[in-house]
Amino acid sequence: xxxxxxxxxxxxxxxxxxxxxxxxxxxxxxxxxxxxxxxxxxxxxxxxxxxxxxxxxxxxxxxxxxxxxxxxxxxxxxxxxxxxxxxxxxxxxxxxxxxxxxxxxxxxxxxxxxxxxxxxxxxxxxxxxxxxxxxxxxxxxxxxxxxxxxxxxxxxxxxxxxxxxxxxxxxxxxxxxxxxxxxxxxxxxxxxxxxxxxxxxxxxxxxxxxxxxxxxxxxxxxxxxxxxxxxxxxxxxxxxxxxxxxxxxxxxxxxxxxxxxxxxxxxxxxxxxxxxxxxxxxxxxxxxxxxxxxxxxxxxxxxxxxxxxxxxxxxxxxxxxxxxxxxxxxxxxx
Amino acid sequence: xxxxxxxxxxxxxxxxxxxxxxxxxxxxxxxxxxxxxxxxxxxxxxxxxxxxxxxxxxxxxxxxxxxxxxxxxxxxxxxxxxxxxxxxxxxxxxxxxxxxxxxxxxxxxxxxxxxxxxxxxxxxxxxxxxxxxxxxxxxxxxxxxxxxxxxxxxxxxxxxxxxxxxxxxxxxxxxxxxxxxxxxxxxxxxxxxxxxxxxxxxxxxxxxxxxxxxxxxxxxxxxxxxxxxxxxxxxxxxxxxxxxxxxxxxxxxxxxxxxxxxxxxxxxxxxxxxxxxxxxxxxxxxxxxxxxxxxxxxxxxxxxxxxxxxxxxxxxxxxxxxxxxxxxxxxxxx
DNA sequence: CTGTTAGCGCTTTCAT
DNA sequence: ATGAAAGCGCTAACAG
Numbered sequence: 226x227x228x229x230x231x232x233x234x235x236x237x238x239x240x241x242x243x244x245x246x247x248x249x250x251x252x253x254x255x256x257x258x259x260x261x262x263x264x265x266x267x268x269x270x271x272x273x274x275x276x277x278x279x280x281x282x283x284x285x286x287x288x289x290x291x292x293x294x295x296x297x298x299x300x301x302x303x304x305x306x307x308x309x310x311x312x313x314x315x316x317x318x319x320x321x322x323x324x325x326x327x328x329x330x331x332x333x334x335x336x337x338x339x340x341x342x343x344x345x346x347x348x349x350x351x352x353x354x355x356x357x358x359x360x361x362x363x364x365x366x367x368x369x370x371x372x373x374x375x376x377x378x379x380x381x382x383x384x385x386x387x388x389x390x391x392x393x394x395x396x397x398x399x400x401x402x403x404x405x406x407x408x409x410x411x412x413x414x415x416x417x418x419x420x421x422x423x424x425x426x427x428x429x430x431x432x433x434x435x436x437x438x439x440x441x442x443x444x445x446x447x448x449x450x451x452x453x454x455x456x457x458x459x460x461x462x463x464x465x466x467x468x469x470x471x472x473x474x475x476x477x478x479x480x481x482x483x484x485x486x487x488x489x490x491x492x493x494x495x496x497x498x499x500x501x502x503x504x505x506x507x508x509x510x511x512x513x514x515x516x517x518x519x520x521x522x523x524x525x526x527x528x529x530x531x532x533x534x535x536x537x538x539x540x541x542x543x544x545x546x547x548x549x550x551x552x553x554x555x556x557x558x559x
Numbered sequence: 560x561x562x563x564x565x566x567x568x569x570x571x572x573x574x575x576x577x578x579x580x581x582x583x584x585x586x587x588x589x590x591x592x593x594x595x596x597x598x599x600x601x602x603x604x605x606x607x608x609x610x611x612x613x614x615x616x617x618x619x620x621x622x623x624x625x626x627x628x629x630x631x632x633x634x635x636x637x638x639x640x641x642x643x644x645x646x647x648x649x650x651x652x653x654x655x656x657x658x659x660x661x662x663x664x665x666x667x668x669x670x671x672x673x674x675x676x677x678x679x680x681x682x683x684x685x686x687x688x689x690x691x692x693x694x695x696x697x698x699x700x701x702x703x704x705x706x707x708x709x710x711x712x713x714x715x716x717x718x719x720x721x722x723x724x725x726x727x728x729x730x731x732x733x734x735x736x737x738x739x740x741x742x743x744x745x746x747x748x749x750x751x752x753x754x755x756x757x758x759x760x761x762x763x764x765x766x767x768x769x770x771x772x773x774x775x776x777x778x779x780x781x782x783x784x785x786x787x788x789x790x791x792x793x794x795x796x797x798x799x800x801x802x803x804x805x806x807x808x809x810x811x812x813x814x815x816x817x818x819x820x821x822x823x824x825x826x827x828x829x830x831x832x833x834x835x836x837x838x839x840x841x842x843x844x845x846x847x848x849x850x851x852x853x854x855x856x857x858x859x860x861x862x863x864x865x866x867x868x869x870x871x872x873x874x875x876x877x878x879x880x881x882x883x884x885x886x887x888x889x890x891x892x893x
Numbered sequence: 894c895t896g897t898t899a900g901c902g903c904t905t906t907c908a909t
Numbered sequence: 910a911t912g913a914a915a916g917c918g919c920t921a922a923c924a925g
Contacts, residue, residue, distance in 0.1 A: 227698070227918095229917095229918055229919085230918065230919060230920095231918080231919095239895075239896085240895065240896045240897075241896085241897095241918090241919080241920090242895070242896060242897080242898095242920085242921085243894085243895060243896075245919070245920060245921090246894095246895085248919095249920085253894055253895085254894070254895085255894060255895090258894080258895080270696065272669070272672060272673055272696070273673055273918090273919080274614075274673065274675060274917090274918050274919070275673045275674040275675060275919095276610055276613045276614050276619060276674070276675045276917090276918080276919090277614050277901090277917070277918030277919040277920090278918080278919055278920070279610045279901090279919090280608075280610050280611050280614050280901045280902065280903090280917085280918080280919070280920090281900080281901055281918075281919040281920040281921080282901085282919080282920055282921085283901075283920095285610060287653065287674070294639065295629065295635050295638050295639050295642065296635045296636045296638070296639035296854075297635075298632055298635070301629050301630045301631075301632070301635040302630045304629050304630070304654075305628065305629050305630035305656065308629065308654065308655070308656050309656070312655075312656075317653050317655065317670065317671075317674065318653065318654050318655075319621070319651050319652065319653055319654075320638075320642065320652050320653075320654040321642070321646075321651065321652075322639065322642050322643070322646075335606070336651065337651075338606060339606055339607055339608065339609045340609045340610070340621070340651065341608060341609060341610045362604065362606070364561070448837075448840070448841050474837070474841070477841055478841075481841075481843060484843075503782075503808070503838075504837075504838055504841065506782070507782050507808070507811055507812075507815075507838065507842075508841075508842070509815060509818075520630075561902095563901095563902055563903085564902065564903060564904095565902080565903095573911075573912085574911065574912045574913075575902090575903080575904090575912085575913095576904085576905080576911070576912060576913080576914095577910085577911060577912075578903095579903065579904060579905085580910090580911085582903095583904085587910060587911085588910070588911085589910060589911090592910080592911080607902090607903080608901085608902050608903070609903095610901085610902080610903090611901070611902030611903040611904090611917090612902080612903055612904070613903090613917090614901085614902080614903070614904090614917045614918065614919090615902075615903040615904040615905080615916080615917055616903080616904055616905085616917085617904095617917075894925105895924100895925085896923100896924085896925085897922105897923085897924080897925100898921100898922090898923085898924100899920100899921090899922090899923100900919105900920090900921090900922105901917105901918105901919090901920085901921105902917105903916105903917090904915105904916090904917085905914100905915090905916090905917105906913105906914095906915085906916105907912100907913090907914090907915105908911100908912085908913080908914105909910100909911080909912080909913100
């Protein structure tokens, strides 16, 4: 019923080995034979069974990708970068959402390894010892993608969240601001939350601006929490003249809160954030924000993985991709 | 070097068959034996090889998903719905971007079939005869997801784009508007473009409002094209009092164009669209728009596919999921 | 350039 | 309840 390589061999009057050769583009086949085989393949509608091939060759040409949440815009962009490069190198992608939950992550890593992926791309929260443990049982290469790794022992490509935050706040400082608020994400989140908070503090410190804990509010990355946080700042007797938000969404919330209070951005209060999402240029005034190369993170990490899978020697196994601050209309001089 | 089922069998002092049974949770194993085997597995760090299992059992517990573009927000949302349900039924997902390009689509369908996926979820542009042809060579079930199918012969879950557009325009009509512009997507696109355009025309027709071709501008779904289109409308001597945009982005562009002209939404001009993206409630005034259940489309289509793969009898193989118009602040009475 | 022959690691009758 | 053995469809030496 399903036609196999053996059927093709018989139909073409050659051996399975020869069929295998033409299917795999092995040059050691007489053109005439090759033609016969192709015709037989065509006639029978033969489709190679990649599972059988995988078992015999110990290569599946698929790589596993564990990602926190594909419905997150930034991550979807990374995923697209991954997939494009994977396709380019003739790999397919098994995609698993793991929501930064350690248990889920460990579980899918094992599933992926059972499925004999040729390599693994890991995006998650922090890489814990338990992760390392799971990675160690792997005989295939693994690269971390947009994920912090304290142990710092696994190939990785990332952006420097702290530096990005630092650069944003620095722009505020350089514009003359001294009273700078921050709308942070949850400090438990190592990348978007804590790292950006650290960047904020670092910039303050280096500018000899004393840290004021009234100037920090923790949000949940979303629009509404940006509004709430800004309302708090506005109610302060000595309110900030500038605000750094950890995400565009919160920044936009902040802007609206400012405007609702009858104030203007950036005349009365400046706002900056990091993300450079589509929304950044779709609000009035347009949001000044720092852009991170999401697609590239995916692309570069997948490219690195292909090299590793191919046992190529790699000059580098750590990449930190550069961000850019995009100056638009929400930061003013003081 | 890699530990196989045979190694475990030897270590546990049983046969491979028994090991296979305990790994697959076959009840016909004495508890004591089961324990012995588990211990051997633990000791050796055995990990079942899913490829070998796939070859022997002719099931891979993997389904193929072809999607136009995972970095598109709506599609990423669908993908998340797919993956969640897939996980729930212990399937993994091979994800392939195909950009609605027929050639790419056909190619990945074949790759996926070679990889012996247990089923296929197809999202694309229109389903052509060539697609049908490719589907026919499949021995595994296929369901279409958010994809128009003229032949209408394949199981599918979708939303009614035309009806969604119709409902949006109808709200405008019911609010007293007679001069209604449309900012359309490209009419070549069967779903987002043409279908929504048809819905617009249908609503006009049913309300006995003559079609005015000056009132239709074709955009590219993006913010800027919304601005351009609206500028055109504003320059008309008899400009529309309401505008229906095929996407939130274009609607927001339109709103900004209106505001830049010194007019107000909805007092001077009403705006409605379809998408209900995150942005809809992050603009001032908040956008009235029709919401489509993206996550559910993914979830339902995957659920249908699991039934089909399981050879369950399905009461239905066509689903049209309902949309909802979300009334916010951009539509006013005339 | 082509064929023969072992496996790859597991599931699955069929016995026992 | 357990074991023996025959494949699943293909690749990869090895011969020739």
